[in-house]
Amino acid sequence: MTRGTILSVDAMGGDHAPGVIVDGVAVFVRERPDTRILLFGDEAALTPLVAAHTGLSDRCEIIHCDHKITSDMKPSQALRRGKGSSMWNALEAVKEGRANASVSAGNTGALMAISMLVLRKMDGVHRPAMTAMWPTLAGRSVVLDVGANVEADAAQLVSFAIMGEAYARATLGKERPTIGLLNIGSEEMKGHDEVREAHEILRTSGLDLDYRGFVEGDDISMGAVDVVVTDGFTGNVALKTGEGVARMLGTRVREALMKNLSTKAGAVLAASGLKQLREQMNPSNANGGVLLGLGGVSVKSHGGTDAQGFATACRLAADLATSHYPEEVAANLARIQKKGAAAG
Amino acid sequence: MTRGTILSVDAMGGDHAPGVIVDGVAVFVRERPDTRILLFGDEAALTPLVAAHTGLSDRCEIIHCDHKITSDMKPSQALRRGKGSSMWNALEAVKEGRANASVSAGNTGALMAISMLVLRKMDGVHRPAMTAMWPTLAGRSVVLDVGANVEADAAQLVSFAIMGEAYARATLGKERPTIGLLNIGSEEMKGHDEVREAHEILRTSGLDLDYRGFVEGDDISMGAVDVVVTDGFTGNVALKTGEGVARMLGTRVREALMKNLSTKAGAVLAASGLKQLREQMNPSNANGGVLLGLGGVSVKSHGGTDAQGFATACRLAADLATSHYPEEVAANLARIQKKGAAAG
Structure with a gap:
């Protein structure tokens, strides 16, 4: 693999996960030849989805997680039970420098809570x-x-x-x-x-x-x-x-x-x-909210997004990760x- | 004149006053045969405008005021200089029981300030x-x-x-x-x-x-x-x-x-x-804001309204004045x- 931007993606979050997520990732990596994806989620479900897109498996590493954050989980529950979930592990990859930015279409409250816990606040910022x-x-x-x-x-x-x-x-x-x-x-x-x-x-x-x-x-x-x-x-x-x-x-x-x-x-x-x-x-053309003020990039895609929309959120994450924003x-x-x- | 609802109208407020105001009043009184209008403003300007609508002069009394609240006046200026203006006098007519409700398309901040001063707050209401x-x-x-x-x-x-x-x-x-x-x-x-x-x-x-x-x-x-x-x-x-x-x-x-x-x-x-x-x-079909919580009805029409919109605001004032709202x-x-x- 070449160097370049690496995105960590929560493949299990959102109304149409993981199908739409993998499709969105495929759209994104075709546009950006210098990017790679760490795809967090259920390996058995993800492997055939990735294989369905020609060339995607070369750009995309599946990292198995045996559970996920559900849409009805409260932020406090997500903090207690979220460790090891696809959302949590995608954020930890950013924290640990294995990825430049993270994208999830999952539960908003949970994503905010876990992002703040895992990525911490940027120096000098009181509230993201x-x-x-x-x-x-x-x-x-x-x-x-x-x-x-x-x-x-x-x-x-x-x-x-x-x-x-x-x-x-x-x-x-x-x-x-x-x-x-x-x-x-x-x-x-x-x-x-x-x-x-x-x-x-x-x-x-x-x-x-x-x-x-x-x-x-x-x-x-x-x-x-x-x-x-x-x-x-x-x-x-x-x-x-x-x-x-x-x-x-x-x-x-x-x-x-x-x-x-x-x-x-x-x-x-x-x-x-x-x-x-x-x-x-x-x-889809405006999809992606970012929790600004953290020690790393965490992008929230709309839960009901389609593949194009998820690709838009990935683009946002990559642009921010390669900018002078911090x-x-x-x-x-x-x-x-x-x-x-x-x-x- | 018969009994029924009486509206006091500030004929000089709004972007297209007094023409649109008189036209709007004419639309309104045609629909509501039991209503009368006290029209506050420049008598010389209003007389021909009222005369242009058949039968309107029978339903509408012009009450001369020699000045008006302009759109660029601040609320504090309006309170200091507003006495005797068409807006102020229209509200005083409600206060004194000569009218059941007042309508103005004039300066919003001034209307709120003068309405509160003239009509006072309803018992038990801290903020309109x-x-x-x-x-x-x-x-x-x-x-x-x-x-x-x-x-x-x-x-x-x-x-x-x-x-x-x-x-x-x-x-x-x-x-x-x-x-x-x-x-x-x-x-x-x-x-x-x-x-x-x-x-x-x-x-x-x-x-x-x-x-x-x-x-x-x-x-x-x-x-x-x-x-x-x-x-x-x-x-x-x-x-x-x-x-x-x-x-x-x-x-x-x-x-x-x-x-x-x-x-x-x-x-x-x-x-x-x-x-x-x-x-x-x-x-025009939704025109008319009301400052609730006062000792009388003061309706604010959009300043840029047309005649239909001003008639809508009059209708709102009349409905409220004849209701059990207080x-x-x-x-x-x-x-x-x-x-x-x-x-x-």
């Missing part, structure tokens, strides 16, 4: 944050935190901005991502203490960041900034609310096109445009600690 | 809450608070649930509206202290409410419950995020239908369905105070 890739009119934006924490004080919001910026540079291909702080309302009473204090720190602390100030909820989908920073409660509600609105409108558009013979014929003629739209809005975050965290702003 | 009507797959739901406050403790969330429920009964035509508390995440670490405490109060306090427990962001657009309760920061972010997603998807659908000759022809054939969709999603809220607030749960 979960990212989401958000499709916008301008392309894609990073939103964080979308649920790793329920609250965030000003210093934590500032560290989310620092981590989100380096992450956006690594994954969006932008040299200098812009940052906004999610807020509400009128000029006079802009948000609560935490966001106002974080705003002041970001504005004045001499961080190497392109901070653009406050943004509101409708700015996210407009792509007003590349990185939207908020606490985990607000971010999770925003993300799920946006998903709900998109789902409702999708249903309404389908209903509208099935209304009568004329609209059905119209839908047939418009099919190429509608297909392109579905492609643009396809969650050094950039460390440099900005050091800057802010020097200023005594207690960002860590 | 702003509502939004949210289009869902099941019809419409009420979301509150969408920005009257930046934070809410457990007792305030409970009072929002009480007010929102009575409001939904008055305006959605449901005998027994269902209520959910907006939250995030896994079973184990459900949200922050405030929502968990509010959940316990709502579950156990013997209020006359159909409380269904926690809902997540994606449940809003599904219409999982009739009333979604949250703090003003989260609610405002959710509302604006949803608007942003809807706007982005609208743009993407238009682009998809303009892709080539075939899709354009398809769009023509699908026009009847797409028109129905636009109608369903038309913000008695129902008072009864539930009394129940919870008796239980010592400090909901007020």
Whole structure:
């Protein structure tokens, strides 16, 4: 085997595991000839799945694990019983330097808990944050935190901005991502203490960041900034609310096109445009959340993803693993600690 | 003039005032023969606008005000300089019993501030809450608070649930509206202290409410419950995020239908369905936020509304003014105070 990026993959996590996971890995390694995969899971199930893809077995080492984290396990149970599971062992491979990054489509709460335990926190980071890739009119934006924490004080919001910026540079291909702080309302009473204090720190602390100030909820989908920073409660509600609105409108558009013979014929003629739209809005193209602020890369794929979506999550993991993300975050965290702003 | 509901209308507030306001009033009074309007604003401007609608001058009394609240005024300026403005005087008409409810499309922050000053808070309510009507797959739901406050403790969330429920009964035509508390995440670490405490109060306090427990962001657009309760920061972010997603998807659908000759022809054939969709999603049909918890009804119309949208806001005001909303809220607030749960 040649050198290059090595991903450790939890083959047993997600609604359609392990089939979709192996298919996704196959898509990914075809695109990236310099990558290898450590595939954690049930060897008997995985061997024929890997063999079904020509050439995959040369790029992919199956590492047997005799149990897995189920979707109904609570984080505390996962911590107690998770040792030796495919999820846990995939993360340990990153910890021990056998892999550069890990990907799982399994139980989110369990993945966050085990990732934090196994990979530990990055120096200077008090709370990790979960990212989401958000499709916008301008392309894609990073939103964080979308649920790793329920609250965030000003210093934590500032560290989310620092981590989100380096992450956006690594994954969006932008040299200098812009940052906004999610807020509400009128000029006079802009948000609560935490966001106002974080705003002041970001504005004045001499961080190497392109901070653009406050943004509101409708700015996210407009792509007003590349990185939207908020606490985990607000971010999770925003993300799920946006998903709900998109789902409702999708249903309404389908209903509208099935209304009568004329609209059905119209839908047939418009099919190429509608297909392109579905492609643009396809969650597979934005799949992969990362728990930022750990001592290693742990990517969470959507549990219900298809093979293309899982490949997207692998791409994200590889991009992050080969980026300067950790050094950039460390440099900005050091800057802010020097200023005594207690960002860590 | 006959008896019936009397609305006081700020004719000078909003992007297209006073023309659209008078047109909207004309639509409304045609539908509701038992209503009259007190129209506050510049008499010279309003007289010809009213005269242009046959029969409107019989239903509508113009009350001259020599100034107005502008859209760029801060709430504190509006409080200092607002006396005698069309917005202020419309609210005073409610306070003094000359009107049953007030409607304005003017400056939101100013309207909230002046409404609170003029109408005062309802007994037992510490913080008023702003509502939004949210289009869902099941019809419409009420979301509150969408920005009257930046934070809410457990007792305030409970009072929002009480007010929102009575409001939904008055305006959605449901005998027994269902209520959910907006939250995030896994079973184990459900949200922050405030929502968990509010959940316990709502579950156990013997209020006359159909409380269904926690809902997540994606449940809003599904219409999982009739009333979604949250703090003003989260609610405002959710509302604006949803608007942003809807706007982005609208743009993407238009682009998809303009892709080539075939899709354009398809769009023509699908026009009847797409028109129905636009109608369903038309913000005019859900226009009108109410600041609940005051000693009188103050309805906020969207500033950029058209005449149909302003008529919708008038309808909301009239429905609320003729409902049992204040008695129902008072009864539930009394129940919870008796239980010592400090909901007020």
